[in-house]
Amino acid sequence: MTDSGESTTKVHYICQTYLEQKPGRDGQAGLKIGKQFQYSTAAEAQNRAEREAQNEDCSGADAYMISEDPNSGEVGPPSFLIRLGNVPETDDL
Secondary structure (H helix, E strand, C coil), rough: CCCCCCCCCEEEEEEEEEEEEEECCCCCCCEEEEEEEEEECCHHHHHHHHHHCCCCCCCEEEEEEEECCCCCCCCCCCCEEEEEEECHHHHHH
């Protein structure tokens, strides 16, 4: 008999790019999320972030991992693997 109360944490490896937003009415420029890619390993996410950050239309890129509890759906805070270029402050996430 198996214990259905057991929880297995699922780890997601993400590459996320950022694009510069033109200044709005308040005159402030900002960043918006460009693309998101999910990978099965940290190395894949980091390699993609490094490639994406070299594109001229990309302002910056993050590779990070997050842990998810599949039973509750709760997701933990990101743990950054690499941050390249112009990326948001971690307080903004």
